[in-house]
Amino acid sequence: MASSTPSPATSLNAGAHPNTTNLLPTTYDTWCGCIRKLGLKICGFLQRTNSLEEKNCLVSAFRERQSPKNLLSCENGDPDTRFQHTKTNFSNLFAQDLLPAKNGEEQTVQFLLEVVGILLNYVLKTFDRSTKVLDFHHPHQLLEGFNLELSDHPESLEQILVDCRDTLKYGVRTGHPRFFNQLSTGLDIIGLAGEWLTSTANTNMFTYEIDNYLCWCL
Numbered sequence: 001m002a003s004s005t006p007s008p009a010t011s012l013n014a015g016a017h018p019n020t021t022n023l024l025p026t027t028y029d030t031w032c033g034c035i036r037k038l039g040l041k042i043c044g045f046l047q048r049t050n051s052l053e054e055k056n057c058l059v060s061a062f063r064e065r066q067s068p069k070n071l072l073s074c075e076n077g078d079p080d081t082r083f084q085h086t087k088t089n090f091s092n093l094f095a096q097d098l099l100p101a102k103n104g105e106e107q108t109v110q111f112l113l114e115v116v117g118i119l120l121n122y123v124l125k126t127f128d129r130s131t132k133v134l135d136f137h138h139p140h141q142l143l144e145g146f147n148l149e150l151s152d153h154p155e156s157l158e159q160i161l162v163d164c165r166d167t168l169k170y171g172v173r174t175g176h177p178r179f180f181n182q183l184s185t186g187l188d189i190i191g192l193a194g195e196w197l198t199s200t201a202n203t204n205m206f207t208y209e210i211d212n213y214l215c216w217c218l
Contacts, residue, residue, distance in 0.1 A: 085113045090157035097157075111157055115164060122168045126175040126187055133176045135169060142170065 088110040099108045125131050146166070155163075173179060175187025198204065 083109055083113065085117075086110060088114075090114070090161060093157045094154050095157070095160075096154075107157075111161075114161055118161065118164050118168065123175075123187065123189075123192070126173050127177065129177055131173070131176070133179050134172045137170060 088107070090111065093107055093111075097107050098104050098111060174181075174184035177186065
């Protein structure tokens with residue numbers, strides 16, 4: 001039987017890490033490669049023709065373009081597709097104006113960015129030991145500033161945002177460092193991210209307990 005001679009490609013990959021061989025370049029890797037080549041061309045151009053002031057301006061613009069804070073992009077990796085927070089008047093917008101409504105993408109993005117801002121502000125204050133565990137008010141005091149009756153008409157998105165802030169403001173901060181009970185002993189950021197992810201995927205976090213309970217009932 002004739003012995004086979006390893007191909008050049010096989011010889012090159014013989015000492016490579018098993019997790020890095022035979023991998024096709026991803027879209028992100030390709031994009032980064034293009035950015036590097038573009039950066040080298042810009043640097044070469046700067047060295048030939050531009051003044052020092054012009055060089056600094058172009059380099060600053062190039063770095064800002066690469067900055068991760070400006071690359072809040074969609075899943076396709078397109079750096080020009082960003083979620084920009086713009087000032088929006090939510091007093092004239094309602095739930096029916098959000099997705100899946102036609103042309104509701106921009107309103108949905110802006111509304112969710114506002115909600116995320118409220119949540120992030122609450123998370124940061126939760127870990128501040130100088131804040132109160134509970135901004136306590138008696139029921140009759142809350143009734144002086146809030147109308148708890150359900151309206152026959154839909155509330156605007158602006159009112160919904162106000163309700164979100166008030167709910168977090170007057171609720172117990174169960175993630176506060178000074179709050180302990182048998183169910184809550186702090187706020188876990190990774191767990192919070194998992195809950196957000198689960199809600200976005202429109203699923204739930206329970207499996208074993210509920211399945212066994214249903215089997216027991218049947």
